[in-house]
Amino acid sequence: MRIEYSDKIICTVRIKIFDKPGFLGKVATIVGDYGGMFGEIKTVHIGKDYKIRDLDIYTDDEKKFAEIVSAIDALDGIEILEIKDVVMEVHEGGKIEVSTPIEIETMDDLSIVYTPGVASVCRKIFEDRSLADRYTTIKKNVAIVTNGTAILGLGDIGPVAGMPVMEGKSLLLRILAGLNGIPILIDSKDPKVIVDTIKNISPTFGAIKLEDIKAPECFEIEKELDEILDIPVMHDDQHGTAVVVLAALINIGKYTFKNIRKSSVGILGLGAAGSGIQKLLMAYGIDKIYGFDINEEMVKRFVQRGGFETESVESLVKSVDIIIATTGCPGLIKKEWVKNGQIILALTNPDPEIKPEDAIAAGALFAADGKSVNNALAFPGIFKGALAANAYTINDAMKIAASETIAKFAMEGDLVPNILNKQVHESVALAVENAAYKSKAVK
Numbered sequence: 001m002r003i004e005y006s007d008k009i010i011c012t013v014r015i016k017i018f019d020k021p022g023f024l025g026k027v028a029t030i031v032g033d034y035g036g037m038f039g040e041i042k043t044v045h046i047g048k049d050y051k052i053r054d055l056d057i058y059t060d061d062e063k064k065f066a067e068i069v070s071a072i073d074a075l076d077g078i079e080i081l082e083i084k085d086v087v088m089e090v091h092e093g094g095k096i097e098v099s100t101p102i103e104i105e106t107m108d109d110l111s112i113v114y115t116p117g118v119a120s121v122c123r124k125i126f127e128d129r130s131l132a133d134r135y136t137t138i139k140k141n142v143a144i145v146t147n148g149t150a151i152l153g154l155g156d157i158g159p160v161a162g163m164p165v166m167e168g169k170s171l172l173l174r175i176l177a178g179l180n181g182i183p184i185l186i187d188s189k190d191p192k193v194i195v196d197t198i199k200n201i202s203p204t205f206g207a208i209k210l211e212d213i214k215a216p217e218c219f220e221i222e223k224e225l226d227e228i229l230d231i232p233v234m235h236d237d238q239h240g241t242a243v244v245v246l247a248a249l250i251n252i253g254k255y256t257f258k259n260i261r262k263s264s265v266g267i268l269g270l271g272a273a274g275s276g277i278q279k280l281l282m283a284y285g286i287d288k289i290y291g292f293d294i295n296e297e298m299v300k301r302f303v304q305r306g307g308f309e310t311e312s313v314e315s316l317v318k319s320v321d322i323i324i325a326t327t328g329c330p331g332l333i334k335k336e337w338v339k340n341g342q343i344i345l346a347l348t349n350p351d352p353e354i355k356p357e358d359a360i361a362a363g364a365l366f367a368a369d370g371k372s373v374n375n376a377l378a379f380p381g382i383f384k385g386a387l388a389a390n391a392y393t394i395n396d397a398m399k400i401a402a403s404e405t406i407a408k409f410a411m412e413g414d415l416v417p418n419i420l421n422k423q424v425h426e427s428v429a430l431a432v433e434n435a436a437y438k439s440k441a442v443k
Contacts, residue, residue, distance in 0.1 A: 008037070008058040008059060008060060008350070009058070009059055009060075009061065009062065009065065009087075010039060010056055010057070010058050010086060010087060011056075011057060011059075011065055011083060011084065011085055011086065012054050012055065012056050012057075012083070012084040012086050013054070013055045013057055013069065013072070013080060013082075013083055013084075014044065014052065014053070014054050014055075014080070014081045014082040014083075014084070015027070015052070015053055015055065015072070015078055015079065015080055015081060016050055016051075016052050016078070016079040016081055017050060017051055017052075017053060017077065017078050017079075018049060018050050018077040018078070019046075019047075019049050019050055019051050020077070023075075023077050023078060024053075026075055026078070027055070027072055027075070027078065030068060030071045030072055030075075031055075031057055031068055033071075034059070034064055034067050034068045034071065035059065035060060035064060036057050036058060036059045036064065036065070036068050037057070037058045037059075038055065038056065038057060038058075039056030039057070039058060040054075040056045041053060041054070041055055041056070042054040052081065054084075056086070069083065091164055094167055095164070095167040095168065095170075095171050096167050096170045096171055096174070096181075096183075121135050133206075133390075137180055138203075138204065138205065138206055139206040139387055140178070140179050140180050140206060140387070141179075141180045141182055141204060141205045141206055141207075142173055142179050142180065142181050142182065142205060142206065142207045142208070142209050142383055142387075143182055143184050143198070143201070143202075143204070143205045143207070143208045143209065144166045144169050144170055144173075144181050144182065144183045144184065144209045144211055145184045145186060145194075145198055145208060145209065145210050145211060145213075146159055146162050146165075146166055146183075146184075146185060146186070146210075146211045146212045146213060147159055147185075147186045147187070147188060147189060147194060147213055148160070148161060148162040148185070148212065149189060149212070149213055149214040149217070150212045150213060150214040150215075150218075150237070150272070151165055151212045152165060152212070153328065153349060153350070156214065158187075159185035159186060159187055160185060162185070162212055163183060163185060165211070165212060166181075166183035166184075166185070166211060167183060169181055169183075169209070169211060169236075169376075169379075170182065170183055172376050172379075172380055173379075173380055173383065176376075176380035176381075176419075176420075176422060176425045177380035177381060177383060177384040177425055177429065178384070179380070179383060179384060179387070181209070182204075182205070184197075184198075184201070186198075189217070191217045191220045191221050191224075194213070194217075194221050195221055195224050195225060195228075198225055198229075199225070199228060199229065202229055202231065205231065206231055206232075206387045207231050207232040207233070207234075207383050207386060207387055208225060208229065208231065208232070208233040208234070209234060209236055209379065209383065210222055210225075210233065210234065210235040210236065210237075211235075211236055211237070212237065213235070213237075214272075215271040215272045215275070215298065216297055216298070216301070218235050218237070218238070218272050219272075219275065219301070221235075222234075222235040222238070226393055230392045230443065231392065232383070232386040232387070232391050232392070232393055232394045233393070233394070234379070234382065234383070234394045235272065235276070236375055236379050237272040237273055237276070237375070238272045238273065238275055238276030238279075239276045239280070239378075239382075239394070239399060240375030240376075240378040240379045240382070241272075241273045241276055241277065241326075241347075241373070241375045241378075242273070242276035242277045242279065242280040242281075242399065243280065243375070243377075243378035243382070243399050243402045243403045243406070244373050244374065244375055244377050244378050244403075244406065244416060245277050245280075245324060245345065245347075245373055246277075246280055246281065246284060246399075246400070246403035247377070247378075247402075247403040247404070247406035247407040247410075247415075247416055248345065248368065248372070248373055248407075248415040248416055249281075249322070249343075249345075250403065250404065250407040251407050251410050251414070251415050251416070252343055252366050252415065254407075255366065255413070256343065256365055256366055258321070258343070260284075260286065260322075261284065261285040261286055263286065263288070263320075263321040263322050263343075264288040264289075264290065264319070264320040264321045264322070265281060265286055265288065265289045265290070265320060265321070265322045265323075265324065266289075266290045266291065266292075266310070266316040266317065266319070266320035266322065266323045266324070267289065267290070267291045267292075267302075267307070267324050267325075267326070268291075268292055268293075268313060268316060268317075268323065268324070268325040268326065268327050268332070268333075268353065269293060269325060269326040269327035269328065269329075270291050270292075270293035270295070270298040270299060270301070270302045271293070271295075271298060271326065273326040273347070274291065274293070274298075274302075274324075274326045275298070275301065275302070275305075277324055277326070278291065278302060278305060278307055279305065279396070280396065280399055280400070280403070282305070282306055283396035283399075283400060284400055284403075287306070288308075288320075289306070289307045289308065290307065290308045290309075290310050290316055290319065290320055291307045291308070291309065291310065291316070292309070292310050292311075292312065292313055292316045313332060313333070313337075314334070314337050317333055317337040317338065317339075318337050318339060320342075321339075321341075321342065321343065322342070322343040322344075322345075323342065323343070323344045323345065323346075324345045324347065325344075325345065325346045325347060325348065325352070325353040325354075326347050326348065327348060327353060328348050329348065329353060330348060330351035330352065330353065331351070331353065331354070332353040332354070333346065333353045333354035333359075334354075335354070335358055335359070335361070335362040336362070338354070338359055338362035338363050338364050339363065339364075340363040340365075341363070341364075341365045342359075342363065342364045342365060343364065343365060343366045343367070344356075344359045344364050344366070344367040344368075345367075345368055345369075345373065346359070346367070346368075346369050346370070347369065347370035347373055348369075348370060349369075349370045349371070352369040352370060354367070355369070356368055356369055368415055372414075372415050372416055373415070373416070374416075374419055376419050377406055377416055377417070377419050377424065378402055378403075378406065378428070380425045380428075380429075381402060381405075381424070381425040381426070381427070381428025381429040381431075381432060382394060382398065382399070382402050382428065382429075382432050384425070384428075384429035384432075385398070385402075385428065385429035385430065385431065385432025385433040385435075385436065386398065386432060386433075386436060388429060388433045389432070389433040389436035389437055389441070389442050390442050390443050391436040391441045391442050391443070392441065392442070392443050393441050394432075394441075395436075395439055395441050397435045397436075397438065397439040397441075398432045398435045398436055398439065398441065400435070401428075401431040401432055401434065401435035402428045402431060402432050404431070405424075405427050405428045405431040406424065406428060408427075409421065409423070409424045409427065
């Protein structure tokens with residue numbers, strides 16, 4: 001299975017097709033006519049005069065998929081054998097598990113890994129707490145904490161419904177950084193309860209990754225935890241997103257010959273992502289940052305951090321060199337507001353504030369949507385680097401180092417590199433580790 005279109009649904013259709021020229025082409029025509037796209041096409045079985053194939057089909061919604069299936073089913077010479085929801089199949093039973101590299105085959109093995117042998121390790125750690133980094137998994141454990149109040153584009157669906165997202169983050173930490181991501185679901189919207197819970201369980205972990213906690217509570221929770229804990233704490237929706245946005249801007253500056261630091265930037269939507277982007281861009285040296293949000297509390301926070309308030313979406317879009325939109329409102333930016341030579345990052349998924357092709361047609365020099373700006377490019381390497389340095393925090397210098405490294409790995413013409421390129425994450429980790437030492441963020 002290969003998921004390439006993150007804003008679409010995917011299902012697999014198994015068909016029996018007569019082995020004659022043109023039949024598969026008819027299926028492809030139907031998929032295209034209904035606005036769908038093919039993923040993988042696998043031959044499952046070859047018969048005397050037929051083939052059985054699995055077709056991965058991407059569509060915008062379930063209605064479109066049903067229309068495609070109905071049209072395929074009406075074709076002569078083609079029989080639909082099965083329809084599989086591959087996403088639900090992959091998630092069945094969960095996506096992560098606890099495993100061990102140790103094999104226990106004899107009683108001697110048992111006495112070494114458990115009692116009585118384990119007691120000597122416990123005594124050593126009691127005498128010298130730092131030995132836990134060597135003789136336990138603590139330094140490789142990252143808590144992935146949510147209360148389920150801001151799950152992807154679904155909103156407040158609660159912690160249990162958000163568990164598949166946390167499992168996905170855990171899986172990425174393991175595959176891309178070799179870390180143990182451990183989901184922690186907290187059934188509370190009270191920041192104090194969340195802070196106290198994380199504080200009390202923090203000895204289990206080398207770092208804390210806050211995930212999908214709504215604004216403004218996320219700001220208070222992260223700030224307090226960063227102050228009271230001596231391990232790295234990062235709210236990924238703020239800072240992971242910001243790191244990848246900055247990486248994209250660095251490359252846009254290279255492609256368009258614009259000095260990003262001297263450009264005026266407008267941020268539409270000042271919630272978690274917008275706030276994190278503002279903070280990191282200012283740390284990078286961009287001081288002309290304007291913003292708009294309908295939430296007065298968010299605007300107040302933005303201004304307190306050094307941003308400039310604007311009257312409306314229209315006035316903001318018309319007045320700046322670079323627009324970064326994180327509003328969750330598809331189609332918000334009208335084509336007639338776009339300035340000639342403007343750079344637009346419309347990051348709302350699945351449908352952006354303005355489609356890149358519409359922005360370019362209206363005069364924008366460069367435009368992109370949120371499909372490529374994925375915080376999974378940032379957080380695995382950031383946490384791995386912070387833990388390798390024995391850092392007590394994740395500061396702006398470490399985030400900027402991550403952004404600059406990510407930008408360097410993008411292929412010519414691309415904003416950012418492939419998420420699954422493990423060399424990217426290794427290099428980000430090394431850059432973050434070095435930045436932690438240089439900025440004196442280590443214990």
